[in-house]
Amino acid sequence: MKLMTSTEWIARFLATDPPRSKSLVMTIFGDAIAPHGGTVWLGSLIELMAPFGVNDRLLRTSVFRLAQEGWLVANRDGRRSSYSLLPQALPRFERANRRIYAPLTAHWDGSWTMVLAASGTLDAPTRATLRKELAWEGYAQIAPGIFGHPAAGADVIEELLVRHNARGKLLVCRAAELAGVSTRPLRELAAEGWDLSVVVDGYHGFMAQFRPLLALLEQEAQLTAEEAFVIRSLLIHAYRRVQLHDPMLPVELLPDPWPGVDAYALARAIYRRTQAAAEQHIMAALTREDANAPRADAAFYQRFGGLA
Structure with a gap:
């Protein structure tokens, strides 16, 4: 039986699970553009998006909407235009990078970060936005107006409060078990706060999709630079999509075994095999519009713990 090639794997992936253009632009900005200064000329971006079937019109619509949503900013130079990561969006990109590329080593000190929104302190739109962003950061709603996470840092909350003009409007504190009181263990909040079944299924689906690709890459002599870029981008896009639902709990509060460990190892193995050739393609596209x-x-x- 003839084995599938990586070229055929790419074609099948794009035919059966095509990424949405706006979401894919976000992936490529975070994975490929941010390390190269965070700015890309539109012509280079069109070239980078072409192998995914994203045409000029779809791309222009995508970057326009991302600019409206506060992720990108457009720059004009005569008839040419470029797009950059908005400075205010950089903290969110940096946190996303930590989620995707950093090893799973968060440990629990036994306490929780609690965010309390008293009734009437926030208007309805701000409350809804903060609830959505806290969920993205992995917070669970413990009770109405009360959110908690066992491994969150102060920098995340402070950035959210500043960005949404909510400083001084929420109560943020650390919670720990009170010695000498017959209380339920705080670790039980993890089981009640998050339904991890969706995350588990997502990681298993990711591995089912990309394990055959790793086997192909181990057998093939060499990828073209464009193929390596497409594979690296699809890998991070699919992995990021699963991680958006992962609350990133400390290892002590996760089920054992946790499929996120194997999914991370798989993503690391494929990324390491494709990153060098992918960088050649990225640099070729970028320097066609900007020699510097x-x-x-x-x-x-x-x-991923260091690239060769």
Whole structure:
């Protein structure tokens, strides 16, 4: 029986699970553009998006909407235009990078970060937005107006409060079990706060989709630079999609075994096999519009515990 090639795998992936253009632009900005200074000329971006079947019109609509949503900013230079990561959006990109590329090593100190929104302190739109963003950061709604997470840092909450003009309007504190009181263990909040079955299914689906690809890459002699870029981008796009639902709990509060560990190892193996050739394709596209386009920064080579 003839084995599938990586080219055929790409074609099948794009035919059966095509990424939405706006979401894919976000993936490529985070994975490929951010390490190269965070700015890309539209012509280069069109070239990078073409292998995914995203045409000029779809791309222009996508970047326009991302600019409206506060992720990108457009710059004009005569008849040419470029797009950059909005400075205010950089903290969110950096947190997303930590979720995707950093090893799963968060440990629990026994306490929780609690966010309390008293009735009447926020208007309805701000309350709804903060609830959505807290959920994205992995917070669970413990009770009406009360959100908690066992491993969240102060920087995340402060950035959210500043961005939504909510400083001084929420109560944020650390909670720990009170010694000498017959109380339920705080670790039980994890089981009640999150339904991890969706995350578990997502990781298993990701691995079922990409394990055959790793086997192909181990057998094939060499990918083209464009194929490596497409595979790396689809890998991060699919992995990021699962991680959006992962609350990133400390390892002590996760089921054992946790499929996120194997999914991370799989993503790391494929990324390491494709990153060098993918960088060649990215640099070729960037330098066609800007001869001085920067190479990937040092932080890029720390992804997934270090790239060869």
